[in-house]
Amino acid sequence: MNIAMLILAAGSSTRMGKPKQLLPYKNTTLLGWTIQNALKLNTHKIFCVLGANAMQIRSSIQNKKIEIIENKEYLEGLSSSIVIGVTTIKNTNTDGVLIMLADQPKVSAVILEKLTTTFKRNKNRIVAANYGHKIGVPAIFPRSKFDLLLQLKGDKGAGDVIKNNAIPVAIKYEYLADIDTVEHYETLLATEKEK
Numbered sequence: 001m002n003i004a005m006l007i008l009a010a011g012s013s014t015r016m017g018k019p020k021q022l023l024p025y026k027n028t029t030l031l032g033w034t035i036q037n038a039l040k041l042n043t044h045k046i047f048c049v050l051g052a053n054a055m056q057i058r059s060s061i062q063n064k065k066i067e068i069i070e071n072k073e074y075l076e077g078l079s080s081s082i083v084i085g086v087t088t089i090k091n092t093n094t095d096g097v098l099i100m101l102a103d104q105p106k107v108s109a110v111i112l113e114k115l116t117t118t119f120k121r122n123k124n125r126i127v128a129a130n131y132g133h134k135i136g137v138p139a140i141f142p143r144s145k146f147d148l149l150l151q152l153k154g155d156k157g158a159g160d161v162i163k164n165n166a167i168p169v170a171i172k173y174e175y176l177a178d179i180d181t182v183e184h185y186e187t188l189l190a191t192e193k194e195k
Contacts, residue, residue, distance in 0.1 A: 001120055002044035003140065004094040006085040007034055007066075009102035010051025010074040015180045019053045021102050022060055023185055026192075030179060031057065031102045035064050040109035041116065044094050048102075049081040077155030086149045095123060097146070099158065100138040105188065106175040107138055115140055118169050126161070130168035131176055134159075139166065 009031050013020040021031035028036065031048075038046050046066040050057050051074025058068055069088050073080045082099065089097050096119060100107060111129070119127040119140040128139035139162055141149060148161045179185050 001096075001123065002092075002094045003096050003098055003116055003119065004089045004092060005038050005041070005043045005046045005098045005100065006082070006089060007031075007038060007046065007048040007100055007102055008078065008081045008085070009034075009057065010049045010054075010071045010081045011078070011103075012052035012074070016182060016185070019057060020179055020185070021053070021057050023179070025105055025188070029060060030105055031061060032064075033105050034100065034102045034107070035061060035066060037107065037109045037112065038100070039065060041112050043098065043116075045089075045092060047085055047089060049085045051075075051081065077153075078157040079152035079154050082149055082152055082158060086146050090143075090146050090150075094143065096140050096142045097149075098138060098140045101178055103178045103180065104138070104176060105179065106177065108175070111171055111175060112138060114171070115169055118167060122167055126166040127169060128162045128166040129171045129176055131171075135162055135166055135168045136176075137162075 009021050023030045025033045048066050049069045049071050051071040054070050071081045071084045115127050124142050126141050128135040
């Protein structure tokens with residue numbers, strides 16, 4: 001089964017005040033760490049959508065084995081990145097797309113493998129992370145749902161598509177938290193030091 005991976009990294013990081021994709025994390029950056037985890041899976045192909053600060057971010061990941069898609073409409077919101085990514089992926093030989101965010105550094109290869117294993121047993125269903133109080137990304141969408149993703153608009157992402165159609169996979173909330181502010185980033189670094 002061919003599953004493409006779509007990493008969304010086009011945001012302008014307004015709450016952070018600087019490109020969070022480039023924040024140092026472990027031996028790389030937040031985006032670099034996400035890509036490293038994605039590369040550990042045996043997926044069909046990995047795509048990364050860039051938008052704000054695309055040139056600067058592109059140079060930081062140019063040696064990775066991924067295909068970069070540039071979203072010039074990134075100010076229209078998260079949905080525009082999903083649409084441009086799925087439009088590209090739709091033209092490949094893939095059975096589904098795993099959509100993940102660049103700012104969820106605790107989403108490990110183990111978590112991604114848990115999602116893909118569930119998807120392989122339910123290949124016509126959406127498989128999504130269960131946050132406890134809601135379900136969301138990372139999530140895998142079968143090819144049959146691509147048209148729903150292509151209709152998305154605004155900054156809501158794929159939440160509505162996931163909400164009524166997904167098989168939830170239980171994952172601890174702390175692994176799914178995204179890094180949106182300096183405080184989030186400092187907390188992330190502090191928890192890493194405690195280990």
